[in-house]
Every structure is written in structure tokens, then in C-alpha cells.
Amino acid sequence: MSPERTARGAPSVAGKRSASPSRRDALGAFHGEAAPVWRIRPGRGWVALGLAELWAYRELLYFLAWRDVKVRYKQTALGAAWAILQPLATMAVFSVFFGRLAKVPSDGLPYPLFTFAALVPWTLFANALGQSSNSLVGNANLIKKVYFPRLVIPIAATLGGLVDFALELAVLGGMIAVYGVEVSARAAWLAPLALLAVVTSLGAGLWLSALNVEFRDVRYVLPFLTQFWLFATPVAYPSSLLGEPWHTLYGLNPMAGVVEGFRWALLGAGTRPGPLIAVSAAAAVVMLVSGAYYFRRMERTFADRV
Amino acid sequence: MSTTVIRAEVLGKLYTLGRLQANRHRTLGDALAQAGSWMLRRNGAAAKPETIWALREASFQVGAGEVVGVIGRNGAGKTTLLRILSRITEPSEGEAEIRGRVGSLLEVGTGFHPELTGRENIYLNGAILGMRRAEIDRRFDEIVAFAEVEKFLDTPVKHYSSGMYLRLAFAVAAHLEPEILLVDEVLAVGDAVFQKKCLGKMGEVASQGRTVLFVSHNMAAIRSLCGRVIQLAGGRLVADSTDVDRTVSDYLSAGLVSCASREWRREQAPGSERILLRRARIEPETIAVSTPFRIELEYWNERPATRIGISLFVYNQEGVCVFNSTTAKEPCWHGKPHPRGLFRAACAVPGNLLNAGTYSVAVKFYQGGANGVLYEHRDLLLFEVADIVEDRGEWFGRWPGVVRPNLEWATTAVTEPSAEGWQ
Numbered sequence: 001m002s003p004e005r006t007a008r009g010a011p012s013v014a015g016k017r018s019a020s021p022s023r024r025d026a027l028g029a030f031h032g033e034a035a036p037v038w039r040i041r042p043g044r045g046w047v048a049l050g051l052a053e054l055w056a057y058r059e060l061l062y063f064l065a066w067r068d069v070k071v072r073y074k075q076t077a078l079g080a081a082w083a084i085l086q087p088l089a090t091m092a093v094f095s096v097f098f099g100r101l102a103k104v105p106s107d108g109l110p111y112p113l114f115t116f117a118a119l120v121p122w123t124l125f126a127n128a129l130g131q132s133s134n135s136l137v138g139n140a141n142l143i144k145k146v147y148f149p150r151l152v153i154p155i156a157a158t159l160g161g162l163v164d165f166a167l168e169l170a171v172l173g174g175m176i177a178v179y180g181v182e183v184s185a186r187a188a189w190l191a192p193l194a195l196l197a198v199v200t201s202l203g204a205g206l207w208l209s210a211l212n213v214e215f216r217d218v219r220y221v222l223p224f225l226t227q228f229w230l231f232a233t234p235v236a237y238p239s240s241l242l243g244e245p246w247h248t249l250y251g252l253n254p255m256a257g258v259v260e261g262f263r264w265a266l267l268g269a270g271t272r273p274g275p276l277i278a279v280s281a282a283a284a285v286v287m288l289v290s291g292a293y294y295f296r297r298m299e300r301t302f303a304d305r306v
Numbered sequence: 307m308s309t310t311v312i313r314a315e316v317l318g319k320l321y322t323l324g325r326l327q328a329n330r331h332r333t334l335g336d337a338l339a340q341a342g343s344w345m346l347r348r349n350g351a352a353a354k355p356e357t358i359w360a361l362r363e364a365s366f367q368v369g370a371g372e373v374v375g376v377i378g379r380n381g382a383g384k385t386t387l388l389r390i391l392s393r394i395t396e397p398s399e400g401e402a403e404i405r406g407r408v409g410s411l412l413e414v415g416t417g418f419h420p421e422l423t424g425r426e427n428i429y430l431n432g433a434i435l436g437m438r439r440a441e442i443d444r445r446f447d448e449i450v451a452f453a454e455v456e457k458f459l460d461t462p463v464k465h466y467s468s469g470m471y472l473r474l475a476f477a478v479a480a481h482l483e484p485e486i487l488l489v490d491e492v493l494a495v496g497d498a499v500f501q502k503k504c505l506g507k508m509g510e511v512a513s514q515g516r517t518v519l520f521v522s523h524n525m526a527a528i529r530s531l532c533g534r535v536i537q538l539a540g541g542r543l544v545a546d547s548t549d550v551d552r553t554v555s556d557y558l559s560a561g562l563v564s565c566a567s568r569e570w571r572r573e574q575a576p577g578s579e580r581i582l583l584r585r586a587r588i589e590p591e592t593i594a595v596s597t598p599f600r601i602e603l604e605y606w607n608e609r610p611a612t613r614i615g616i617s618l619f620v621y622n623q624e625g626v627c628v629f630n631s632t633t634a635k636e637p638c639w640h641g642k643p644h645p646r647g648l649f650r651a652a653c654a655v656p657g658n659l660l661n662a663g664t665y666s667v668a669v670k671f672y673q674g675g676a677n678g679v680l681y682e683h684r685d686l687l688l689f690e691v692a693d694i695v696e697d698r699g700e701w702f703g704r705w706p707g708v709v710r711p712n713l714e715w716a717t718t719a720v721t722e723p724s725a726e727g728w729q
Contacts, residue, residue, distance in 0.1 A: 036405070036406065036407065037403060037404070037405050038393065038403065038404045038405075038408070039401065039402075039403055040390060040391070040393060040396070040397060040401060040402040040403070040404065041396075041397065041400070041401035041402075042396055042397055042398055042399060042400075042401075043396055059433050059438060059439050060433045060434060060436075062433075063429060063430050063433040063434075064430075064433075067419055067422065067426075067430055070421075070422060070426070071419060071421050071422065074421045075421070141416065141417070142416060142417050142434060143394075144394065144412075145394070145412045145413045145416040146392075146394070146410065146412070146416050146417070146434055146435065146436075147392050147393040147394050147408075147410065148434070148436070300395075300396045301395075301396075303389065303394045303395040304321065304395055
């Protein structure tokens, strides 16, 4: 939408009119100093992220995420079991083909445990990415009818995946117990690592959801992208196959850091992946910040295009 | 003088055609076709992309506590104006300033999810409309009571009847407490009881001293609720007046020439080799519910000795055929051999027959006896029957029914009046 500036100051039809004075009394309370003032004008270029307003809408964020969780497995026979079945099935396939047949090394761990510890954060990422990328188009009706900071939508879609993640984590805990692996205090790293996965999926999700408004091709690209990303992440194989400096550069894919971090924190696999995770965290933050600014820039035409 | 809470200056919104087709995603074929036509246009004279100003140079100010009706036909820019003021979409030019918390109601039930229960949807919808959770908690019982859905609070709304669904949706919205309320034509849905309830609530809101911008096609509601009216036409502000009655009547009488009169030159006349239409019109041009009117047709008969019969169909907005009338009882020419030449047929429709609304007329010329259709024209005319306040008494919702006859009533006391009963 290119704002076509034409002659300004054209004669306005409306003069200044005032309300009948009798109504004024009833209004006293509304017009204290605190009344917010909105300026509405054509915007261009980059805009601020509007984090304060986003914070003011945190309840909406919560309700939208809650709605996604509530509705996700409605009218399915297996319900929330689907959250667990998907990574378990992938684990079975990987174990047979990569673990048994291809004899892919697994840092000395049982292969199913090795790959499932990676599939749990991977599923969190992949689902959150899918949900957030389609979130704007899926909530077109809201966008066209109500104002709220648009960032709420992809963020809510991303956060909705955390419930499934918690379930999968519980299953992973069960597997760790069955295999008799001792869990150390390093497990405390899971929280920041999960946050890193969320930041990564949100960063990519912001880019893709905004692009999806204009180019519905995103919907078709997404499955390929996710699959490609899966194999570019050490889920089915260990990153120890790579030597330095490639191992650290691998961190440019933030999910490599997350997955390696998970294995290290829970299973004690490999060495502390410090440099790898540092690179991953930096890459994820770059994706998130650039995604947020791109999103805000595109946001002004969402209602017209979605 | 009261404070100005909405100030709009030369607001405009430009849409590039093609983007209006929101949900069609572009295919390669479309893209090629577009590129092709663009290049053609570049070579030709007009190099401009096809655009449309949905709103143009709209300037006005609204003071605190004013209740302003926004009227205009479909596509006049009313919804675009509300969308800009509620910050859903950005203007392409001009600017607006708004002081105070804005609640916009462009639709009832935005964000309702069919799988969630009534209770859950109240919270979800409330949050979407900008209410805080504590606020919803506080007004929860009121909302439920207004919607009359106490018993079904924990039932998913997909099992609700459409009436219950609408009541619940409106109830949430009605309990918003913004300083400035922007309301689109939300009352066009639902049955009469629902509309009455909504309008009652709107009246309440308006009397509480809140600033309201109210878009409606319901002129009776505009007249009774608003102290000022803004009229848009083709995206431009064409009237802004506190004389609501006059503006509304002017709008009604001026706006109705939808397509109520058409005329053709002979070389362009629609028809067949037997019949050519010269003219079709509704007389008079402005029709209220109580106005008798005529549907007139002028046509050339092209073959001598054709036994012409005419059949008229009148359809309402829902596509229901309200009535069909033929020339069968016309005394002079029906079924008789017509010589070549120009004829005029008129059908008189009494007042108090059609309900308020938009109607379309179709006509069929047929040959008496032989059962052959000589010529058929659908959507020949489009006319509007206006609702006039004087016709309808106190009730200002939409009058239900396909027809709107003025029927006589008589009430008599059947039992003997007893001593207590009568003074």
C-alpha cells in the first residue's frame, strides 16, 4: 500500500461541533489526565516493537495460548496422547533405520534414548514453528475485526506448544529411569535450553507468519523447511561427528545448540557444549529481533491482506 | 464546550484492487496475467494501477458524549472509517487523534470458538475485545443474565442455537466499558427480540454519556439514538449534521434511485427478435412501506400478431419470490394479437404490501396459448422500500416478515364486565 499523498488541506465538510452540554456531567470521570491519546496516521519504514503495549495485552496472550491448548486435541480419539505419540513414532523409525541399520554413532548412549532426548526439544520447536507460521492466516478474522498488538498472535501460538512439551518431557524422564541413567544437577539447564528452542521457533515463526500473509506459498514451503532443518540438526546423529571449528559454527543453527545441550544436561553425553550454545543463543536472538522488527514493519497491512 | 475526543483530518484509505480479494492467493497464472496487463498498460496511456479510495478526505470532530450515527450505502466507506479509527488498518493519508479507551464492535462474537463452552468463550471474547480478566469476573453474572444462557454455560457453543449464540456474543460486547465505542452494523443479525434487546442496550450505553460512533442501515434506530449524523457516499463525507431527521430523510429520498428506472435506445435495447425493451421503471422513485407504486414496462413488439402476455416477479434480498403477477386479467391487450409497435404495460402494487428492504424485478414475456417464452430478463430493476418512522409506531427494530400488510384488528370483551373489573 503506497500512501498516495495528494493535496492536503482540502476543504473539510465538517465544522467543529460540540455535544449537548447536558451530557458533559456524566462524562467527568472519563476525562482525567490519564486518558490515552492515539495518533493514527500512515506509517512507513521501521517502527518500534511496542513492548509496553504487548505487556498490557498479556492477558489476551494467555487466553489465546490457552484456547490453542484447549482446542488442539478436541474431537480426537486419542486426545493429548498425540503429543507423545508423534515423537515416539519418530524415535522408533530413527532407531531402526539410523541406529540399527546405518549404525549411526550415539555418543555411547542407547540409540533410542539418544535420539528421543533430541526429539523432545525438536518437537517443541517444530510444532511451535508450524503453529506460529500459520497463526496470522488462521486468525484472519480476529485481525480484520479487532485491534490488539499483532505480535500477540504468533507468540500465543508458540507458547501453546509448551504443554505438549511438558508431557513429552515426562515421557523422557520415564525413559531415563528405565535405562538407568543418572540425572545430575545439570538438568537445571533444561529451562534455559527450552527457552532457546522457543526463541528460535518464535524468531523463525515471526518471519514466516508475516511472509505468509502476503505469500501463501509459506504453507507449502514449511513442511520441506522443517524436514530440512531436522536433518540439519543433530537429532539422528551426534554433532561430535564434526571437528572444530565446524562444530562451533554448527551452532549457527540454534537448534543444534538446543539439542546438544539437552543431551549433555540430561544424559551427560559428550562435553559441555559451551561455545556451540553461545553461538546458537546469539543466532536465535538475531532471528528473534530481526523477525520482530520485520513483523512490525509488515503489520500495518495485515488487516488488508490477510 | 466539551472536549474533542475524535479528530479526523483528511483521512483517506486507498486500496489497490486485487488486494480486496483477500483470500485468493496468487497463482503463477494470475501473476503472469497481471504482469502482462501491467506491461500493456505501461505501453498504453493509463499507467496507473487500479486503485480505489474506500475513504477520502474525511474530516470531522466528535466531542465527548456525542452519539453519532454514520449512514451511507454499502461501499460508502463506513466500515473503513471504523476500521481506521479502531486502528485495525492504517489510513493511506491524513491523520486522526483519539482520546480515551476505544472499544470497537465490528462484529459480534469475534474470536468465539465453537469447541469452547459458553463460560470459556466469555473470557476469551472479553479478552479479545480488550477487557481485563478482573473486569470480566466482575461483570460475569450480568453478562450471563443478559444472554439468558445460565443453563448452557458449560456446553460448547457449537451446540447453541443461533439465537443463543448471538445473545451471548452481544452480551459480552455490551458489557465493554470503553470511553469511545465504535459500533458497526451488528444489529443486522438475529431476530426481532434480539434486535430489540440490542437496541435497548445501545440506548442505555448512549445515555450513559459515552461517545458512540454507530454505523447502521436502520434509520429508525439512528433517529432514535443519535444526536448527530454523518453521511458517507463513495468514500466521501457528504453530510454532517445535528439535524438527524432531515439528513436521514434526505438520504432516504436521494439514495433510492438504485436502479429503479432504466431506459435504452433502440439499437442497444435488450430483448429478442420478438421483443425489445425500451424502458422499465418504478413510479414513484421513493417508496415507503405505505406507498402504492407502479412497475412500468415499455417494449417494442417486433412481429405482427404476437399474442403477448407478461409475467412479473418480485424478489426480496434473500432471493425469495415475494409475488408473481401476470397480465392475465388485463382487459385490453392480454393474449390478443399485438401489431408491431411500442406498448406500455403497468402493474399497480398497493401500499402496505412489501416489507422494508431491497427488491429486484424480473420479467418474462410469453406468447399466450403457445406457452413460448419470447423474452426473459432477470434483475431488470432494483428498488428499495424504505422504512419510515411514522409507519411503525414505537418499535424500531427490523420488522419481521416477508410482507408487511396493514391489517385491521378488533378486540371485544367476551365475558360480561364484572363490578371489580370496570370502574
